[in-house]
Amino acid sequence: MKEENKSNRRNFLKLGLITGGTIATGALVFEKVISKNDVATSTADTIVCGPDGKVYKADPMHLKELHAPPVSMDEARLGIEGKKFVMVIDEAKCDGCKKCTEACQKMHYTESDREWIKVFKMKDAETTSPYFFPKPCFHCDNPPCTKVCPVNATFKRQDGIVLIDNTRCIGCRSCMVACPYSTRFFNWSEPSVQQSQEVAGMQYSPEQSIPRKMGTVEKCDFCPDMIRQGKLPACVSGCPMDALYFGDQNEDAVTNSSGLTVKLSHLLEDNAGYRHLEELGTEPRVYYLPPKNRKYPKPDLNHNEDEKEKGVKPMDMI
């Protein structure tokens, strides 16, 4: 089985999907990596246009968003003028399905152990109710991580996003120990063969964080390349529960995956929005709405046995 998979992957063919309506504008471009086999056997009726100009049929399940051509390093460091990006996560809607994590991993070609947005099962105290807690990078306004970087490889942009330049990072991991939210991941080894094949030929930019390099740090980047195209970050558009909102604080508007745009200030006011571990003073740009009136079963806390054994209490924390 595995052998077969490998050879399939080697036959990958890069195709761009252009749906009928957008051929004229060419604005909406998808990239997909499908095998020739898929083309032959696919029953789906999506028509894709390959880079060779020929037309193929493809299963939409196999399609991936194309990363926009990267902006220059200087632009990536400056950020988008006039914006202040924020995310709002509604714990009352999150049912812990981890679709956001999956979407993120697909977008950034990550190994399965790297969850840039990770869904925790939280329980603040013995007597309080447990809830799901998706946690991306908070893109803190007073970021402990960028402060300690000796080479300015991780930096804060004017639009509020905290990024890492992995062509500059020296791998000292100061930022990892400084981040109070365990947000950062280190590339302890070379990326796997499969992964490097998938991203081969892509041009690096801190805005898309790929291709990754051994000995450097990576983390959630708020998908700035998607934002530049006017799209939502992968996790937000991947959330089937509409639990994640993303938007611009200056416009006071945030949008969720079904395209609903709401006023940020009203959303926070009506739902008693808060930020995680406010007392640390890191000023996160990610807000949470408390898990009130949930429509789904609460998290099952019992399959964290191994963590309990280690003496690490799984649910609680400040």
Add this chain to the structure above:
Amino acid sequence: MSWALFCYIHQLRNGLGVTAMRNYVSWGLYISTFVFFIGISHSGTLVSAILRISKQEWRRPITRSAELLTFVSLLFGGIMPIIDLGRPDRIANLVIFGRVQSPLMWDIISICTYFCGSTMFLFLPMIPDMALCRDRSIVTNTRFEKFKKWLYTKMALGWTGTKSQWHRLENTMNIMTIVIIPVAVSVHTVVSYIFAMTLRPGWNSTVFGPYFVAGALYSGSAGVILGMAAFRKLYHLEKYITLKHFDLMGRLVLALTLIYAYLNLNEYWIPAYKMATGEGHLLKDLFYGDYSKIFWTLQFGSVLLPIAIMSFPKGRTPLLLNITCVIIVIGAWVKRYIIVVPTLLHPFMPIQEVPNDWSHYFPNWVEFSITAGCLAGIFLVITLFAKMFPMMAVWEVEEGVQIEHDRLVAIEIRKKREAEEEAKLFDHSEVPQEAIN
């Protein structure tokens, strides 16, 4: 050492993934060892600088070995974080893009300063000795001897022992002695800052600076005693390094251990009284969790026990004192590990559903080999040094002997004079009575 080198190449090629470090425990044995080596390096210079400033005569035979220990452990201490880097090939970025706002940069700056300073501190008092070696060395035809002679000549910097040269040396030494102390204190303070400047439970502490400095002095001075004892045995210096030296150094270590114990109390008792959530989890783990055995062994074995032993004069005799110092040095090393690792295992976010090796840490063979290699390197450099150069500051000891001699002569003279005066007084014993009349 070549094995360690092999391991390092293995690590360079395959990434830090070959170590046991993972995303939660992203600093491990290397960084602990870094802190430990830097701690040991305080010994020297600080011990010999403080003793020099306070004009302790007994320091003379031990300053050189203390300074050497500083020099070498600083050298290898500086290498540790480079070994720990994910991208040592980009080390030039520190110069190109360096940010002084980063605590790591403070470390680099102050360690470099300290390294230059302690090299000078080691080298300056060696100049007259080099001249001595130059003048005394017999040139045979072997290359090594020739090289030695050449080296001595170069290092003596044309020292001839004139008055003005002595004067200049003395002045420079005085300045260096004073300058090196704040530098040494700053070094370990900023080493502690790479931890204390984070928000992590266990590190987010205001006593970390003095705590680390005290820990450094305590382990460093114990290291000096061990070095002293080793040289005494190897080179039969019993005449110069006497029981008195051990007794006095023992007292010094005792004092430093007491300070360290006091800071330890502050470091753990204050948060333990409050048991705030984050700190509480960590402390529970230290007090009666996974790390409790090591933690209490350290507190009793390497802090309280040495205090108890060294409080008695018998505990300051070479054998017992050396055993105590071995305990202290090893204890200090393990203590660094206990400061670094458990905190990393207690982040604010719960550790959930991660690969098994992320949530545990114990250094693996690669880390142990490389660290052992560095330790071996320290011994190697010391041995090489001892082969080439005198391990005692010959002139300082001579000067000490001279001073002692002068003192004895002075006492003699004073005694004589007193005797004479007494005799005189006796002669004119009636004079006062006349005066009264």
